[in-house]
Amino acid sequence: MSLKDNLNNIKNTLPENVTLVAVSKTKPNEAIMEAYEAGHRVFGENKVQEMVQKWEGLPKDIEWHMIGHVQRNKVKYMAEFVSMIHGVDSLRLLQEINKQALKHSRVISCLLQMHIAEEDTKFGLDFEELEALISSGEFKAMQHIKIVGLMGMATFTNNENQVRKEFKYLKTVFDNLKQKLPNISILSMGMSGDYGIAIEEGSTMVRIGSSIFGARNYT
Template sequence: MSIAYNLEVIHQRMAEAARKSGRSADQVRLVAVSKTKPAEAIADAFRCGQQVFGENYVQELTEKAGLLGEGIRWHFIGSLQSNKVRQIAGMVELIHSVDRISLAREIDRQWGLIGKVCDVLIQVNISQEETKSGTTTADLLDLVRQVAELPHVRIKGLMTMPPFFDDPEGARPYFRELQRLAGEVAAAGIPGVEMKELSMGMSGDFEVAIEEGATLVRVGSALFGERVYR
């Protein structure tokens, strides 16, 4: 199937999931996960109307951004090392994966050097899996309070990655918990902090995520296919 066809099907599925949960389709945005995919696949999706692309690796992101030029909106969605932050300063619209204060401080420093503010999401490891990044639910509020004090970082919401399940229903409690945590953070009334975005849901479970309040779904294989695009 073509990227154009896949994109149309994904948007139809997103709209139906939103309708099912009493939400408007325009309340949910698609982040096209383009890691390992070549620049021509991204350009193809962009020509079909997809604007936001998510990358997991700094070197891959910088190389693709250099090839593709302006117009594409980049999100960084992978685990981010503090010593790589400088390379993407000012390049990305949103970082989904802030999970520690040391990383947030380096983002603040690098964006401060260019006189800009970086929008971020706080990643929460709800499943407590050792293989996944993210702050704990117990430490979330403290981390939010610390990050909120940084002048060049702006918290826009939360992100999580549930364990893998063959049945997407298995992920539902994790998505529901992120929605609950967002409410808890919002209720704390921390100045400058918004819980506008919930980044959750991937190719196998994004419809369930939308039903539980996702505003950003990170979809790769359902759009580009499992194999590298040719």
């Protein structure tokens, strides 16, 4: 099956309220253009440098989502164009995004990343850290970031019950947060292996790469 077929098959299974982020990390511009010509516009990258190179060489109506862990010193390279930053897991990172967005007279949409998996390797805030962040004076003073929702990654496991439990927890945190930040609307959870469960549990944004582009090439 072609990349276009893969893309259309996935889009046909998604409810109307769910946004597809096509994860194009490690993929060449030609593959992204194939998806672009099939009508897709939202792409996700996990390395700032790679995303900058692609932004420079590809159509300017593409929405670039930074879905990987972000180092503060890299924010300045993408502040001019990035549409959304998914992995925001500290006040200091938010302050840097706010600072760099100001330089470009932009407001950058951000998702706060929650740690929901049992693996220690995943980044993210716990519930207490989330509460502390959104109630801080520094957070309330920032004019150039917009918190639009939450993001989380489930444990990498074949145990569907565990994955479902983690997504369910994130949805509960999201509903709780919405009472304090009524404008949030995005719950980004679910990737190629588990997006079906994520959607059942309330996801409104899924990040899918290999099911569209095929296996990744890390060479």
